[in-house]
Amino acid sequence: MIPGGPLHRGGFVDQVIPGRAEGASTPLLQVRDLTVRLGPVAAVSGLSFDVHRGEFLGIVGESGSGKSVTAKAILGLLPKSAEISGSVRLEGEELLGASSETMRRIRGDRIGLVFQDALAALDPVYTIGDQLVEALRAHNDVSKKVARKRAADLLGEVGIPKPVERLDSYPHQLSGGQRQRIIIAAALIAEPDLIIADEPTTALDVTVQKQVLDLLAEVCQRREAAVMLVTHDLGVVAQTCDRVATFYGGLLVEEADVFTLFDNPRHPYTRALLRSVPRLGEDSPFEAIPGSPAQIYISLTACPFAPRCEHAQPVCTAGVPPEFWEGTHRHRCVVAGRGEL
Ligand SMILES: Nc1ncnc2c1ncn2[C@@H]1O[C@H](COP(=O)(O)OP(=O)(O)O)[C@@H](O)[C@H]1O
Ligand code: SF4
Ligand SMILES: [Mg+2]
Structure with missing residues (x-):
């Protein structure tokens, strides 16, 4: 280990990472x-x-x-x-x-998860509505009807137009951006902290x-x-x-x-x-990192x-x-x- 000099702090498991506002929450x-x-x-x-x-x-x-x-x-x-x-x-x-x-x-x-490949994360044989309703009912003791209403609300929250109609779509019928929004909606179902x-x-x-x-x-x-x-x-x-x-x-x-x-x-x-x-508006081509x-x-x-x-x-x-x-x-x-x- 190289001597760290005056600024060095050790890598302890309970080490405090400074930098957040004083008195910041845990x-x-x-x-x-x-x-x-x-x-x-x-x-x-x-x-x-x-x-x-x-x-x-x-x-x-x-x-x-x-x-x-x-x-x-x-x-x-x-x-x-x-x-x-x-x-x-x-x-x-x-x-x-x-x-x-x-x-x-x-x-x-x-902890909610959003991965790169939204198509792989959605099941191709079920509609968006079926998949969201199932996930919602796994987290909440609610009827299918209530879950469907919440699924539509979630789609609205993530900016999917005509959310009620979209519930009956299959994943392949949506654009890549819409599928990724649906994955975000799915990640929100449990109201995760992270x-x-x-x-x-x-x-x-x-x-x-x-x-x-x-x-x-x-x-x-x-x-x-x-x-x-x-x-x-x-x-x-x-x-x-x-x-x-x-x-x-x-x-x-x-x-x-x-x-x-x-x-x-x-x-x-x-x-x-x-x-x-x-950079937008700059002529200089970007430099690749050598090696x-x-x-x-x-x-x-x-x-x-x-x-x-x-x-x-x-x-x-x-x-x-x-x-x-x-x-x-x-x-x-x-x-x-x-x-x-
Ligand atoms: N399942 C695995 N088995 C062996 N090596 C792996 C595995 N997953 C990732 N690695 C290796 O761990 C390193 C970090 O990979 P990763 O975290 O996937 O990188 P990235 O920053 O691209 O996400 C890489 O050298 C990768 O080859
Ligand atoms: S980034 Fe470069 S200069 Fe800094 S420690 Fe690594 S090799 Fe040395
Ligand atoms: Mg990676």
């Missing part, structure tokens, strides 16, 4: 030192972050950076063979190591993406639910998120509120990601970005960079931490 979700190994792959290493009620947290990073594994670890959806350590608490309740029955209850009642959306808009065109994300943000605010949005698209994050965490090689390499992250990124990987986002994404075997022993980093120095491979804090902004770049970037 976090809804508290992830501490989460480490996941899948066979030979160190998919996630020593991950700590909080999600507060009403907050929209973006998790960004290239393909393979550990975003989906993190989401699945929180939801108890990793394969049995996964080696998991650390802590994931939902309002104080430890979820790591909870029984599959408990995790089914948590997924049913407390919605985890893993690349929910990747398959949609840009205008529809924006509508679906605005909808998620609006519903989250109205219901005081939190959203954890997993995406590889920083443009999407800029439009919706309050806070952003950048992942690289299974490591959380930077986290800040969205304005700070975009105005003053500290980690060379975040900077490279930002340079790779095409290939990290694939981490066995365990992390150095900065995972070092092979691609133009600022790399021997100190970067002497150990995993510790966290450096600048107010509520944290990052894991040794060189930036020394004030040399």
Whole structure:
């Protein structure tokens, strides 16, 4: 481990993640030192972050950076063979190591899920109405008629036109954007405290993406639910998120509120990601990040970005960079931490 300098804090399981307003409530979700190994792959290493009620947290990073594994670890959806350590608490309740029955209850009642592939999440042989009514009745002791009325209300809430007629449609009769809205409606049935959306808009065109994300943000605010949005698209994050965490090689390499992250990124990987986002109204073509994404075997022993980093120095491979804090902004770049970037 590299000596962290005055800004370094240790990675303790009960470590306080500063940065939320003084006296802020207990976090809804508290992830501490989460480490996941899948066979030979160190998919996630020593991950700590909080999600507060009403907050929209973006998790960004290239393909393979550990975003989906993190989401699945929180939801108890990793394969049995996964080696998991650390802590994931939902309002104080430890979820790591909870029984599959408990995790089914948590997924049913407390954490809603929105995945990329809405078509795969809906059953092609049942109408939208049948599927929503069944889900509603699994959560509420209500008649079919009442459930159907609530299903129509939910479709209205997520902006589906002519909701009553749409109840009788089959999934293939709807557009991709409408299907994704229905998945959001389905995720809302249990009135979850947290919605985890893993690349929910990747398959949609840009205008529809924006509508679906605005909808998620609006519903989250109205219901005081939190959203954890997993995406590889920083443009999407800029439009919706309050806070952003950048992942690289299974490591959380930077986290800040969205304005700070975009105005003053500290980690060379975040900077490279930002340079790779095409900007509206600018002629300069976006820059691809040179090299290939990290694939981490066995365990992390150095900065995972070092092979691609133009600022790399021997100190970067002497150990995993510790966290450096600048107010509520944290990052894991040794060189930036020394004030040399
Ligand atoms: N079921 C699995 N078995 C083995 N390795 C996996 C499995 N799922 C993901 N991985 C590996 O874990 C790492 C993180 O993957 P993932 O979280 O899916 O990345 P992403 O950021 O693209 O969502 C990758 O190296 C991936 O190859
Ligand atoms: S720690 Fe070193 S290799 Fe890693 S991002 Fe910072 S300068 Fe680059
Ligand atoms: Mg993924």
